[in-house]
Amino acid sequence: MADSTPAHPPWWHNRRLLPWLVQGAVGLTLLVVIAFLLGNLVRNLSAAGLLLSWRWLGQPASFDIAETLLPFNASEPYWRGLLAGLVNTVRVVLLGFVGATVLGTVVGSASFSSNALVKRLARIVVEVIRNIPLLLQLVFWYFVVFLALPNGAEAIQLPGIVLAKSGLFLPGFEAGLHWSGPTLVDGIWQAPLRFTPEFGALLTGLVVYTGAFIAEVVRGGIASVPKGQWEAAASLGLGAFESLRRIIIPQALRVIVPGLNTQYISLAKNSSLAVACGYTDLYSVAETSLNQTGRAIEVIVILLAAYLAINLVISLVMNGLNRLVQIKER
Amino acid sequence: MGPIQRLRKDLFANPLDGLVSVLLLSGLAVAGYRLLHWALTQARWAVIQANSTLLAVGRYPIEQQWRLWLLVALVAAASGLSWGVLRGLPVRDRPKTTLWPSNDRLAAILLVFLASWTPALLGLTLAIQARWWTLTALVLLMRWLAGRYAGRFAKPAALAMPLLWPLLYLLGMVLIGGGLGLVTVGANEWGGLLLTLVEASFAILLSFPLGVLLALGRRSSLPMLRWGSIVYIEFIRGAPLITLLFLGQNILGFLLPGGLAPDRVWRAAWILTFFSAAYLAEAVRSGLAAVPRGQLEAARSLGLSLPQALGRVVLPQALRVALPATVGQFISLLQDTTLLSLIGLLDLLGTARSVMANPLYLGKSAEVYLTLAVLFWCCCAALGLGSRALERRLSPPSLSR
Numbered sequence: 001m002a003d004s005t006p007a008h009p010p011w012w013h014n015r016r017l018l019p020w021l022v023q024g025a026v027g028l029t030l031l032v033v034i035a036f037l038l039g040n041l042v043r044n045l046s047a048a049g050l051l052l053s054w055r056w057l058g059q060p061a062s063f064d065i066a067e068t069l070l071p072f073n074a075s076e077p078y079w080r081g082l083l084a085g086l087v088n089t090v091r092v093v094l095l096g097f098v099g100a101t102v103l104g105t106v107v108g109s110a111s112f113s114s115n116a117l118v119k120r121l122a123r124i125v126v127e128v129i130r131n132i133p134l135l136l137q138l139v140f141w142y143f144v145v146f147l148a149l150p151n152g153a154e155a156i157q158l159p160g161i162v163l164a165k166s167g168l169f170l171p172g173f174e175a176g177l178h179w180s181g182p183t184l185v186d187g188i189w190q191a192p193l194r195f196t197p198e199f200g201a202l203l204t205g206l207v208v209y210t211g212a213f214i215a216e217v218v219r220g221g222i223a224s225v226p227k228g229q230w231e232a233a234a235s236l237g238l239g240a241f242e243s244l245r246r247i248i249i250p251q252a253l254r255v256i257v258p259g260l261n262t263q264y265i266s267l268a269k270n271s272s273l274a275v276a277c278g279y280t281d282l283y284s285v286a287e288t289s290l291n292q293t294g295r296a297i298e299v300i301v302i303l304l305a306a307y308l309a310i311n312l313v314i315s316l317v318m319n320g321l322n323r324l325v326q327i328k329e330r
Numbered sequence: 331m332g333p334i335q336r337l338r339k340d341l342f343a344n345p346l347d348g349l350v351s352v353l354l355l356s357g358l359a360v361a362g363y364r365l366l367h368w369a370l371t372q373a374r375w376a377v378i379q380a381n382s383t384l385l386a387v388g389r390y391p392i393e394q395q396w397r398l399w400l401l402v403a404l405v406a407a408a409s410g411l412s413w414g415v416l417r418g419l420p421v422r423d424r425p426k427t428t429l430w431p432s433n434d435r436l437a438a439i440l441l442v443f444l445a446s447w448t449p450a451l452l453g454l455t456l457a458i459q460a461r462w463w464t465l466t467a468l469v470l471l472m473r474w475l476a477g478r479y480a481g482r483f484a485k486p487a488a489l490a491m492p493l494l495w496p497l498l499y500l501l502g503m504v505l506i507g508g509g510l511g512l513v514t515v516g517a518n519e520w521g522g523l524l525l526t527l528v529e530a531s532f533a534i535l536l537s538f539p540l541g542v543l544l545a546l547g548r549r550s551s552l553p554m555l556r557w558g559s560i561v562y563i564e565f566i567r568g569a570p571l572i573t574l575l576f577l578g579q580n581i582l583g584f585l586l587p588g589g590l591a592p593d594r595v596w597r598a599a600w601i602l603t604f605f606s607a608a609y610l611a612e613a614v615r616s617g618l619a620a621v622p623r624g625q626l627e628a629a630r631s632l633g634l635s636l637p638q639a640l641g642r643v644v645l646p647q648a649l650r651v652a653l654p655a656t657v658g659q660f661i662s663l664l665q666d667t668t669l670l671s672l673i674g675l676l677d678l679l680g681t682a683r684s685v686m687a688n689p690l691y692l693g694k695s696a697e698v699y700l701t702l703a704v705l706f707w708c709c710c711a712a713l714g715l716g717s718r719a720l721e722r723r724l725s726p727p728s729l730s731r
Contacts, residue, residue, distance in 0.1 A: 023554040030558060037585045044584040115347045116340035117354055131710035132703045133665035135672070136679060140703070142697040269570035276672060283572060296580040300573065308568045 033135045043298070051267055052064045057082075065280045066162055067196050078289055085285030086306055092203055092281065093310070094266045101209035101260070104214025109244075111219050113212060122215070129212035137209055142277035144202035147198070152187045167194040174237055199278040202271070217259035221252035253325040261318035268310050358536035377694040378701050379453040381685050385701075388521015388646075388676050394513060397404035397505045398524065403465060408498050410469040416719060421632050430477070438473070441466055471705065489516020506681060517595035521676040523705070525595070529677065530664045537663075538656075540603065541610025542649075546640065548611065549618055559611070568610035571666055573674050575601050599671050606663045613659055617652025650724050661710045668706075678702060 045051050061081040062074050069091055072084040110122035129137075147165060149156065155164030162169040162182040169182035172192030182191035195203075225248050233243030274281040283303065290299040341351040378385070387398060401619040417434060430438070445466035476487075506528065508514035520528060547559035566574070578601035583591045590602065592614070629639035671680030674710050682698045685691055691698075 019552050023552050026552075026558065027554050040587055048584075114343055115350055117351050121354065127711070128707065131661070131707045131714070133668040133679075133706055135668040136702055136706065137697060138678075139683075139695075140699045144699060243398050272570040272572045273669070273672070275572075283570070283576075287576070290576075290580065296584070300577050300581060303573045303576075304569050307570055309572065311568050 022271075040296075042211065048294075050294060050296070052297060053295075054298060056295055056298075057184055061289070061292075063287065063292070066278075067199065067280070075149040078293075079288040081285050082289065082302060085280060085282040088279070089268075089271055089274075089283075089306075090310070092206065092274065092279070093131065093271050094201065096210065096267050096271065097264055099203065100210035100214055100263070103207055103211030105218055108218025109209065109222065110282045111215070111298070122155075126212045126215050129208060130216075134205065134209045134270055135276055138201060138205040138273055138276050141205045142198065145204075148195035152189075153184065155189065162189055162191065164189050165197065167192070167197055168184035168200055170195075196279075198277050201277040202274050202279045205265055205277070206270060209270070210263055213263050213266075217256055217263060218252075220259065221254075221256035222248060224255045225251045233269050254327070257318065257322045257325055261315060261322070264312050264318065268314060269307060272307070277297060358719060373697050374694060375452075375697055377685065377691045380393055381454055381691075382409040382454065384685065385460050385522045385678065385681055387524040388681055390521070390524060391515060391519065394515055397512065399461065401502050401505045403468060404498060404501070406465045406468045408494055410472025411476045411494070412491065414470075414473045414478075416723060417473075417477050417493055434473075437601050438470055441469065473531060492624055496535070510677045520595065523678050523680040525670075525676060526664075526667045529595075529599050529602060529662075529667050529670065532599045533606050533663055534660050535608055536603045537606035540607035542614050542645070544607060544611035545614035545618055548615055563608045565610050566605055567612070570671055571602075572672060575604055575669060577601070579673050594673075595675060598673065598675060602663065602666065605666075606659060609659050609662075610656060612649065613654050613655035617648035617650070618656060620651040621647045651720075653724065654717060657713055661713050664709060664713070665706065678705070 042051075057079040058077045059080045060075050063081070064074050065072050065081065065084055065088075068084040068088060070080070070084040070087045072080055097208075104237050107122050109125060110118050111269050113122070131139050148164040149163060151165040157163075160171045160181045166189060168193035169189050170193035171179060171181035174180050180192060184190075229247055229251065230243060233247040238246065271281060272283040275284040275287065286299050287305050290296055293299075293315050342348040387395065390398065419433070424439055433491065445462050445615070449462045454462075474694050504510050504512065506515065506520065506524070507517070544559045544563060545615075547555040548563065550556050550559075575598060578597045582597055585591075591597065625647065626639055629643040634642065666678040670677040671683060674680070676684060679702065683700055686695050686698055
């Protein structure tokens, strides 16, 4: 009887053919699925009379935005409105970076305090904040904290700063370059610089939530520096603060910076929850535009592209920073 | 070291530490007193009492709610079983524990305490209070049974445990949604905590295999698989979840032929699944990166096919390493379900906001949001705790040295 095992393995065991077969099958499936979805899209859109068009961007928006850095009113076109929304997003994101980094660094290094109470408290705060959904925290800050602030003469007043239901009022230069603080005119606070409670709630929520995550990143970074480095610094006569600044932080940064990148990107994406506390960011303008024009595809494309661009910029900057703090090998 | 000395070392090691401690302690005391004062005298918890059913299950038909009670009882039994079996597994570098280690005793006491006081505190009727007591008893009974006998049936228990929860899930979906002789309760009638848990568990269960496949695809040597996975993962990770949910509600209808698109609840569930899969893929990928390349090569040279080598050698090690990140992703998925309230679904947060829109409960947002926060905190912390317990029991000595 002849040998039953063939000299060549069957074609489906061919190690050179197999990868191509798998790829071909995957590619074909992807292609069919995409063609199916696109076909439906074109058919359904043309049935609804909504085939891709960008002309609506030039039409007047006919809605107002409560607070903008970029001047905007209802008679201006949609694209100006979206741009104003984008600027609002960037504004809260940039301030959020600063706040969250400061808070995260303080809380993160507090878990290395010599004081056991501070150490415990830092860990507890982080655990509490991280396990409560951000959206819940945002509505809490807005409805429970900021909208419950007293107004008028009862507002919380510190020298030069007033915190009232109508917002946070800060001193600044007014026209003619003279310094002026908040003043109460007919029961209404006025000041050169005003932040609305919507902005305040969003910023506070983002800073506290992201700060808790950054605290973990910072704690992990400092913990990654071997204990011997602390001891060596101490034996060289450096105090706790000096050794932190000159020995520990530069080494910890190598671990911290990549983690920060992730947290910054998630802060930027989370800023899209602004709609929950009434702040008009890019997402909220886009949602209004969609409701008014019905242009779903175009609006989604704009949204996705904008957030992708924001993420890319953050990644580029953070990668540059990362190169700065990594060990220079010669 | 006596307690006084320890206190001195911990809180008053030097004058600055002492000052900070005194300031913090007094601040905490004032804050705690104020919170307690508010919670006991000023807060009006009637808003929670009157709406507890609505917050728990939304507009689920009352005459069908026995199905949910049955499901809760089953889940309680399964939790008790899992608790006992997990305790029965040996922990590395630790002597075999007794039937009720001190942690478990504490947890059991806490559970009994909570179960006996919370329902009464919420002003539930005696019949419903009795149900919660029965449920607690069930958890503890199953815990005792499993802890007592798991050692004797170690092999079948280890085989049955991974099957228990998926089976329970399928049964749960039948109990919730109907079918198999039960009256159908449509997804639009689910709400509150029920909807939150259904969406989260659906997305968790389905996104896990999808995430593993994507992670394997991203590390594949075949360019088509690799680039497909990379584009998908980075696209999803680049977009905020709310824009994807928005996409699901507004565009999914255009992408599928008429009538084939699922309703709003399931659309959101699928979007959550696809969203979470991309993040899970990254968690699993970090686990795959931790498995030395030699493991795959060794398995292949022993004659295992690629799927066998991945499934029996590489993935078990990788998933063990990726466990904390994976559970972390599940926790954030559970938190992300709150976003459903922004697209008009009545999940826990959505229901809470609809309750507060009632003029009767105007200005009671602090009570409602605090309750929700405590609920979410407990769920997320429990997941994290379970993950750490599982992690300690799964890590073999070979990987830890």
